Amino acid sequence: MTAAPPAGPGVVKTAPGPTAPPPPPAPRGRSALRTLSRALPVSPALVLLILFLAGPIAYCAYIAFTDLQLTGQAEDSFVGFENFRTAFQDEAFLNAVWLTLVFTILSSLIGQNTLGLSLAVLMQRASKPVRTLTGGIVITAWVLPEVVAGFLLYAFFRREGTLNAILDWLHLPSQNWLFTLPILAVSFANVWRGTAFSMLVYSAALNEIPKEITEAAEVDGAGGWRRMWHITLPMIRRSIGTNLMLNTLQTLSVFGLIWVMTRGGPGNRSQTLPLFMYEQAFQKSMIGYGTAVALLLLVVGSLFSVVYMRLLRTEV
Amino acid sequence: MAISTRTLKTPALKTPTLKSRRNSRRYAADAGLLFAAAAFVLPLAWVLLSSVDPEADLKVKVPDGLTFDNFDAVLEPDITFTPLLNSLILCGGATLLTVVCAALAAYPLSRFRSRLNRPFLLTILFATSLPITAIMVPVYALFVQVDLIDTMQGTIFFFAASQLPFAIWLMKNFMDGVPKELEEAAWTDGASSLQSLIRIVLPLMGPGVAVVTVFSFVMMWGNFFVPFMLLLSPDQMPASVSINDFFGNRGTVVYGQLAAFSIIYSTPVILLYVLVARRLGGGFALGGAVKG
Incomplete structure (x- = not known):
């Protein structure tokens, strides 16, 4: 169990030093002791992570199989897969799954990712003042606290809000966006808030492409779209993968933005899984059921997380 | 006929066309970015303008006057x-x-x-x-x-x-x-x-x-x-x-x-x-x- 072989090189390295205190053939007990003392600084972090992160996850896996409720129940009892069976027959749950899918695809895969890439590509070509100005504005939207972003977009999409004022000015039909198309409104809000991250990731990736390659293709007469498709995109594919994973994970756990804008409503027409989970657990006091939903979300998140790790595998 | 003239002319014209193409592409990129910036700035403009507007509502508008009452309040x-x-x-x-x-x-x-x-x-x-x-x-x-x-x-x-x-x-x-x-x-x-x-x-x-x-x-x-x-x-x-x-x-x-x-x-x-x-x-x- 002790890390004897890896400790070997360390010993050899320090041995040549004239004043190195430990004699080269360290006895086994001492090397174990040293491994332990070296690992000691990790312990505060480890304790925190075990108590406040691993603990809740384990607890989550446990109460998802119970009928724990918030009030008026002396003891919770083990109910097996009952919560999950309920979930998959619960129309509200299926609705939340569907909305989560729509929200993720619209705002993360299509919105943030494509817009972020487009902005990054345009920034490569644009003049410096325009680049700085746009970058500053987009990043400000990203740095703002989630709740503030929610309020700003609530104001933007409301019936009396900016969007309708512009549509009126253009003589286009206006409507109450938060009522007619709530999921679209919150998806746009998430695009507004999250695009900067993709933009930064792609800008960094595009800067790493050697200029000669794109210039050579340009001289050979390859048009913009063909260069993009055959040269740029293949060269930044790792960044695309990383970015898609992180965007999707972030989007899966959006709560505050939707809560502020619509509270999941009207009805439950913008109720994604995190909001559904919250409602079941606290407004309907079904902690067990809410946690079962949370566990499903966690499993989906973990799958994405594993894929993300595989993408980064070579770097650990 | 057309093809042959083009191939003849290409070497001489290559540098200027490439350059002007780059210029026009830069203007296009600038225009695209400015459009995106305008869309992104609207909600931000709302919060900035409304905070000093005595009669603030939900849309972006020129304030009816300049006031710090909101901050005071x-x-x-x-x-x-x-x-x-x-x-x-x-x-x-x-x-x-x-x-x-x-x-x-x-x-x-x-x-x-x-x-x-x-x-x-x-x-x-x-x-x-x-x-x-x-x-x-x-x-x-x-x-x-x-x-x-x-x-x-x-x-x-x-x-x-x-x-x-x-x-x-x-x-x-x-x-x-x-x-x-x-x-x-x-x-x-x-x-x-x-x-x-x-x-x-x-x-x-x-x-x-x-x-x-x-x-x-x-x-x-x-x-x-x-x-x-x-x-x-x-x-x-x-x-x-x-x-x-x-x-x-x-x-x-x-x-x-x-x-x-x-x-x-x-x-x-x-x-x-x-x-x-x-x-x-x-x-x-x-x-x-x-x-x-």
Whole structure:
């Protein structure tokens, strides 16, 4: 169990030093002791992570199989897969799954990712003042606290809000966006808030492409779209993968933005899984059921997380 | 016929066409970016203009007059100062805890080879991308059982734990960039690991520590869900939750005041971001940090 072989090189390295205190053939007990003392600084972090992160996850896996409720129940009892069976027959749950899918695809895969890439590509070509100005504005939207972003977009999409004022000015039909198309409104809000991250990731990736390659293709007469498709995109594919994973994970756990804008409503027409989970657990006091939903979300998140790790595998 | 003239002319024309094509492409790119900037700036313009507008409503418009009444009205102890102080205690405490624990944990991971490093780092990396939102319900249930619900310290511990994986990951990567040779000299002089970490490694990776600190702080400052779930009494609420009081509790919504409060609450994180971005020469793209 002790890390004897890896400790070997360390010993050899320090041995040549004239004043190195430990004699080269360290006895086994001492090397174990040293491994332990070296690992000691990790312990505060480890304790925190075990108590406040691993603990809740384990607890989550446990109460998802119970009928724990918030009030008026002396003891919770083990109910097996009952919560999950309920979930998959619960129309509200299926609705939340569907909305989560729509929200993720619209705002993360299509919105943030494509817009972020487009902005990054345009920034490569644009003049410096325009680049700085746009970058500053987009990043400000990203740095703002989630709740503030929610309020700003609530104001933007409301019936009396900016969007309708512009549509009126253009003589286009206006409507109450938060009522007619709530999921679209919150998806746009998430695009507004999250695009900067993709933009930064792609800008960094595009800067790493050697200029000669794109210039050579340009001289050979390859048009913009063909260069993009055959040269740029293949060269930044790792960044695309990383970015898609992180965007999707972030989007899966959006709560505050939707809560502020619509509270999941009207009805439950913008109720994604995190909001559904919250409602079941606290407004309907079904902690067990809410946690079962949370566990499903966690499993989906973990799958994405594993894929993300595989993408980064070579770097650990 | 046409083909032959074109092939003849091409060499002579190549440079100017390429150049003018580049110019026109730059104008197109500028136009595209400005359009995007205009779309992105509208909600931001609303909050800026409404905060000084005596008659603010929900759309972007030229203020009916210039006033600081909105700021005056919200700069009250129970509207602004207490929530901001709560935010500061929560996020400051949790950030301090995160950075100290992350620096301590990153040191052996970066400096000593052990066969436990890889599995530990993989677990950390895995944890960085877990959706924290999903575990809030069990955390709430757990906190009720161990009596940590509605306590600042409980929330601080959870904040720190949720931010730690990413902080350790970042810190380890920054620490790998500090050459080991400098410490080896200190070791031979009899310095302990802790001494060389504090006296040699951390000062050398100042910008890295700054990034981890600012990033953790900014993430927590903006976080709504964690305090919303784990804190109950109104006098402990940080600004991210208390801002909701502008709706509901106070009758009709005074949008100008909401805007003014939003600005006050957002300014610290924007300043911190600018500070770090400037200090690292604009190279601070989180993407770069995430990539390792």
